[in-house]
Amino acid sequence: MQLPAEDPILVQNYISGDEKALEILINKHNQRITSFIYSKVLDRAIAEDIFQDTFIKVIKTLKRGAYNEEGKFLPWVMRIAHNLIIDHFRRNKRMPKFEGSGDFNIFSVLGDDKLDAERQLIKDQIENDLGLLIEELPDDQKEVLIMRMYRDMSFKEISENTGVSINTALGRMRYALINLRKIIDKNNIVLTN
Amino acid sequence: MEQIYPEKQDKCRLVKAKPETVEFLLQYSKSLNIVNHKGIKFENNLN
Numbered sequence: 001m002q003l004p005a006e007d008p009i010l011v012q013n014y015i016s017g018d019e020k021a022l023e024i025l026i027n028k029h030n031q032r033i034t035s036f037i038y039s040k041v042l043d044r045a046i047a048e049d050i051f052q053d054t055f056i057k058v059i060k061t062l063k064r065g066a067y068n069e070e071g072k073f074l075p076w077v078m079r080i081a082h083n084l085i086i087d088h089f090r091r092n093k094r095m096p097k098f099e100g101s102g103d104f105n106i107f108s109v110l111g112d113d114k115l116d117a118e119r120q121l122i123k124d125q126i127e128n129d130l131g132l133l134i135e136e137l138p139d140d141q142k143e144v145l146i147m148r149m150y151r152d153m154s155f156k157e158i159s160e161n162t163g164v165s166i167n168t169a170l171g172r173m174r175y176a177l178i179n180l181r182k183i184i185d186k187n188n189i190v191l192t193n
Numbered sequence: 194m195e196q197i198y199p200e201k202q203d204k205c206r207l208v209k210a211k212p213e214t215v216e217f218l219l220q221y222s223k224s225l226n227i228v229n230h231k232g233i234k235f236e237n238n239l240n
Contacts, residue, residue: 019219019222019223022218022219022222023215023219026215026218026219027215030209030210030215031207031208031209033210034208034209034210035206035207035208035209038206038208039206044208047208047210048210048211048214051210051214052210052214052217052218055218056218056221059218059221059222059225060225060227060236063222063225063226063227064227064234065229
């Protein structure tokens with residue numbers, strides 16, 4: 001069985017140009033370093049970013065030949081990570097943000113579900129075009145469709161108001177939709193938002 | 194009884210950087226070239 005290479009050998013191999021040595025070093029210490037960073041920042045994405053920045057510094061230092069802590073690779077990397085964590089908190093202190101506490105998130109209360117100006121214009125245009133198309137329908141179908149879609153009436157209420165059975169009202173609604181689709185297809189009208 | 198477990202259990206979570214992050218670092222390392230010219234180090238990223 002082949003024993004895993006020691007850090008100083010891997011570092012030396014990497015400095016000599018063996019890129020595979022870096023892969024072994026990263027994979028060997030990945031969990032330990034990432035968990036250390038995560039235990040401080042408690043955010044998976046930020047931990048990932050700091051891990052990446054840590055190894056960018058490691059790579060640059062090793063490639064520049066500026067590494068002189070032979071035999072202490074992991075503590076050296078941990079110190080870089082620690083400094084980057086401090087930088088992260090310093091940056092955040094300068095730019096404080098409100099994140100809420102526990103399960104409460106202020107943005108779930110302040111959410112804006114309104115359409116932006118462009119989408120509102122498109123929506124208005126579609127509704128306007130649809131209104132013109134409905135005008136093209138036979139009167140009995142138009143009546144049922146308007147009651148159902150614009151006045152939100154049930155088919156029972158429609159049947160009572162128009163003096164026809166529920167089945168007839170349903171049938172008229174069905175034909176109204178079929179005819180609307182036919183008009184749309186025939187005139188190559190695009191109704192999308 | 195003395196509280197011997199951490200206040201935030203989540204702090205002890207074992208996490209690993211994603212394979213994509215590791216791959217990025219390996220690619221970054223391969224593309225990084227540092228040239229020493231008359232005592233001055235020049236960094237090149239050969240993408």
